[in-house]
Amino acid sequence: MSENNTQDQICVVIGASHGGVNFAFSLRKEGWEGNIILIDKDPLVPYHRPPLSKAYLTTEGGMESNLLKSVESYSKENIEIMLGVSVEKIDRENQNLILADGENLAYDKLVIATGARPFIPPIKGIDRAKNIFPLRTGADVENIRAAFTEATRKNVVIIGGGYIGLETAASLRKLGGNIIVLERENRVLARVTAPEMSEYFTELHAVNGVSVLTEKDVVSIKNNQNANEVICADGTMYEADLIIVGVGIRVNLELAKTAGLTIDNGILVDETAKTNDANIFAIGDCTYHFNPHYNRKIRLESVQNAVDQAKVAAAAIVGKDPVYDTIPWFWSDQYDVKLQMVGLSQGYTEVLVRKEDEQKFSIWYFKEDELLAVDAVNSPKAFVVGTKFIKDSKKIDKSKLIDLEVVFKPANLLK
């Protein structure tokens, strides 16, 4: 195609969350003159997802205060948005989408930003449980709020001690719930952090009145009219008016798979977010991509990745030559604790803790001398210092890092 002549072309985006929406606006900013059409099966105007389990759950305000872009922004940038619409099939040969209602939608360029959906584990009785919810969409939060308001005892069991589970626990506790978190592993956040972090968050929840129980493998749920009994492999039972399931996600790959795109732990894309079809790009949680810094392919569940890949795909589609090369970062808020994470800790051989006080510390993950990642609790400075060292691949003096007498500045920590 002639990149300079886009006014007669159509770019369609499947999925209008952080990735899809940021892509659409970036593409316009890059000078694309043709149509941009965003499609999502979610009927709500696209919204921020991270606050759903955090501030949004505990505040009264509606979704209008949580939108990714104002309603007017779409028309202002001439971005068409089709909400509550499902795509049935991608017909690559004819560059055409078949929608659930049978309509066709032609594309010149297609972006797949389908993200992921909550995994619902095959627990006996789960399909008959009352008031059981995942937490990923605006509708999930409305359902949780409604059921929580109605429940008189407000007993909530949260299955899964990952970020979604722990954030939801903190939020519902704030609203006055009696919360129990059941984690299958022997510590919470086991997949993503060091034991020191697991301990800190377990204690934080305990202090705030939430029981975080580990090695609790939920094997069945019994529904007793008004409440549920959540039963674990060790024979223990917990009553629940509400059950929140936060045990991970499954990537939405079906459309890409049926279309014959290369799948490898996600939709395989190159450094420009392009799939094995030159007219189809994929961004966000659903992609499997190469990270130059860590020198391996990864799949990420994060806003940062969705937004950054969106910008890369937009630049690539107008004919630029971008390369996706970023250091992943994440954040979580529980109670008044601010957790910021940078880098990927997988494969670490050593953990150092820089402890400023009981509530302010950071965990530094090393592989030999290489700093892989930092988890910063109430310590934005550790987050930015860590980011700098990882980005620049600079070696850090470990003894100075944990020495509080040393002024916490990159120049003072260099090895």
Place this chain on the structure above:
Amino acid sequence: MAKITFITRENESIILEGTSGSVMQLAVDNNIPGIDGDCGGVCSCATCHVHVDPAHTDKTGEASEIEADMLELNDHANEQSRLCCQLEISEDLDGVVLQVAESE
């Protein structure tokens, strides 16, 4: 109601009016280039960095410790730097001029 002027990286002045919410949200809603607000306004990403006109720092007050720490290693930060997700719109901000900072 507060009138807020954004000066973009291309030196274009854009005047917006807001009544509530954060300055970042106002900027994002009006597609001010360079203000992304990726984290949604929780002071976690530093993609809403502005320089407050030196004559207007009394309108905005000072950055919190968290905010200052987030900006400390930013190559484009100076004494006028703020993350505008931390600026709540009120009458106090009326007339403020904010220059969008260069990206990192």
